[in-house]
Amino acid sequence: MMIISFISQKGGVGRSTLARAAAVESIRSGASTHLGDLDSKQQTSAKWAERRDNAGIFPVVETGVYRRHDVVMKAANSYECLIVDTRPYADASSLDIARQSSLVVIATGTSVDDLEPSLLLGYELMHKGIPHNRLLYVVGKAPSLAEGRAAIETINSWNFICINNFLTFKAGYSITLDAGHAITETPWKTLNRRARNIVHDILARARQSGN
Numbered sequence: 001m002m003i004i005s006f007i008s009q010k011g012g013v014g015r016s017t018l019a020r021a022a023a024v025e026s027i028r029s030g031a032s033t034h035l036g037d038l039d040s041k042q043q044t045s046a047k048w049a050e051r052r053d054n055a056g057i058f059p060v061v062e063t064g065v066y067r068r069h070d071v072v073m074k075a076a077n078s079y080e081c082l083i084v085d086t087r088p089y090a091d092a093s094s095l096d097i098a099r100q101s102s103l104v105v106i107a108t109g110t111s112v113d114d115l116e117p118s119l120l121l122g123y124e125l126m127h128k129g130i131p132h133n134r135l136l137y138v139v140g141k142a143p144s145l146a147e148g149r150a151a152i153e154t155i156n157s158w159n160f161i162c163i164n165n166f167l168t169f170k171a172g173y174s175i176t177l178d179a180g181h182a183i184t185e186t187p188w189k190t191l192n193r194r195a196r197n198i199v200h201d202i203l204a205r206a207r208q209s210g211n
């Protein structure tokens with residue numbers, strides 16, 4: 001089973017947004033996929049999947065809420081791909097799931113306030129034994145193109161691997177999520193293209209690092 005976990009130090013940086021899109025695009029690629037929501041308090045991904053079901057949107061995203069990483073792993077055992085959306089403030093459970101992941105995606109914002117803890121999280125994960133090439137940074141919610149590009153430069157200058165593309169902050173994305181769609185399924189072609197490029201890149205890298 002391929003496991004992709006979405007982790008971040010700070011909240012609200014687009015972790016659940018990327019996880020939901022990764023689940024949808026993985027299903028579209030033909031892989032049986034489970035979306036495990038480890039953020040059992042907020043249940044962002046699970047509630048979104050419920051909105052999606054209620055609106056009758058396809059493909060259906062099979063989702064469960066879990067408090068423990070070992071339980072989500074057991075529950076998803078029969079799937080080809082497990083996408084894990086974690087709690088903010090990467091804690092012990094996030095670390096355990098990161099250890100077992102083919103790819104750990106670290107979502108981050110663009111400001112120094114967001115970037116610094118994200119980069120320190122990368123060091124911490126490496127220190128705890130997660131290989132450098134299994135860590136992938138993704139910049140979500142960039143307020144402008146310049147800030148998105150600058151954030152990628154900073155991440156690269158710390159020698160971490162970063163997707164060479166970023167999400168800009170767009171009302172079109174949040175409206176779409178509210179309606180139960182993923183950010184790759186908006187009514188706008190350019191928004192979809194941008195989101196798909198990023199998510200397909202994440203899936204391709206996860207397959208490469210394989211498990």
Ligand SMILES: Nc1ncnc2c1ncn2[C@@H]1O[C@H](COP(=O)(O)OP(=O)(O)OP(=O)(O)O)[C@@H](O)[C@H]1O
Pocket residue numbers: 008010011012013014015016017018039042044087088107140141142167168169170171172173174175177178
């Ligand atoms: N690129 C974007 N443009 C506009 N809105 C976005 C974008 N990405 C995410 N959002 C919105 O920002 C909010 C936070 O995003 P999300 O839930 O993905 O972050 P998170 O890191 O999982 O947060 P939390 O710490 O609460 O779990 C959501 O309301 C979502 O709809």
Ligand SMILES: [Mg+2]
Pocket residue numbers: 015016017039044085086
């Ligand atoms: Mg979340």
